[in-house]
Amino acid sequence: MELDLAKEQLPSTQSKVNDHTPDHINQQIERETEASVNYYKRQGEGEIQARINELDYEWDTERLMKVNMASVAALSTLLAVKGNRKWALLAGASSAAIIQHALQGWTPAIVVFRKLGVRTVDEINREKKALQNLLNKPE
Template identity: 45%
Template sequence: MDDTLPTPTAERVREASPSRANERIRRMTEAHIAYAARQGPQYIEERLAELDREWDIERCLEATAASFSLIGMTLGATVNRKWFALPAVVAAFLLQHAIQGWCPPLPLLRRLGVRTADEINRERYALKVLRGDFADVPSTDVTHSVDEVLGAIRH
C-alpha cells in the first residue's frame, strides 16, 4: 500500500488505538460469537438485536463532542466567556479524529470496549452465518462453522 494515501476509514481507529485494547475487543467479539453458537437460534436473534442498539466509536465521539460543545456554549453565555474555548477545543479534537483517526478520548473509549462499526458488523455477519443466512457458507456443523467464522473475521 502507498504510504502517502490516508488510512482507510474502517481501519484508522483500530490503527490509532492501543494494541491491548484492540486485542481485548477482538477476544470479546469472538467470545460472543462462540457463546451464541452454543446457545442457538433464539440467543442469536437476541444478540443481533443488541448489536442493532450498540453505539459504535464514531457515535460515542459525536455525542460526547456535541455534549461538551453545548455545555461550553451554555457556560460561555451564562457564566464566563472563557468557557467558549471548550467548543473550540472539541472541534479541534473532532478535526484531528477525522484526519488521523485519533483524538484524546479515543484510548479511553477503546479501553472501555467501544467498537468500530466495522467490528460490530463483523460480529453481526458471523452471527448471520451461524444462523444460516448465507446459503454458500456451510453452517450445519456448529463447532466446525464457529471455527470457520472466527477465522473469517480475523485480520
C-alpha cells in the first residue's frame, strides 16, 4: 500500500524532467534531435559512429544538476568555514534542491538547463538508438 501511495505522489524517474519542462522546450529539443538524425542519414558509417561516440559523453540533466548543486554546496561550505557562517544556508539550499529534483524532477536550475537544450538521458539514448538503426539498416 505504501508503494502505491509513493507511485501516486512521485513522478516516473524517466519522465520527471519532461513533465516539468514547458511543452515548447520539450518540442524544440525533440526537433533538434530529429534534425541531427536526419543530418546523419546522409552521412557515412564513420560519421554516424563518431556521433554515437559523442553521445556517450554528452552530459544529461541529471549529471549537470548533480555537479552544479554539489559544487555550490562544497563552495558555500568552504566559505562558511573560512568566512561568514551565513554561507552554510546556501549549502543547505543546494542540498534541498538536489532532494527536490530527485523526488519531483523540478528545480529552478533544471528550467535553465532545459532552456539551454540540455537533454535527459532518455532523449540522448533515443538519438543513439535512431543512429544505431541507421547503421544496421539493410541496403
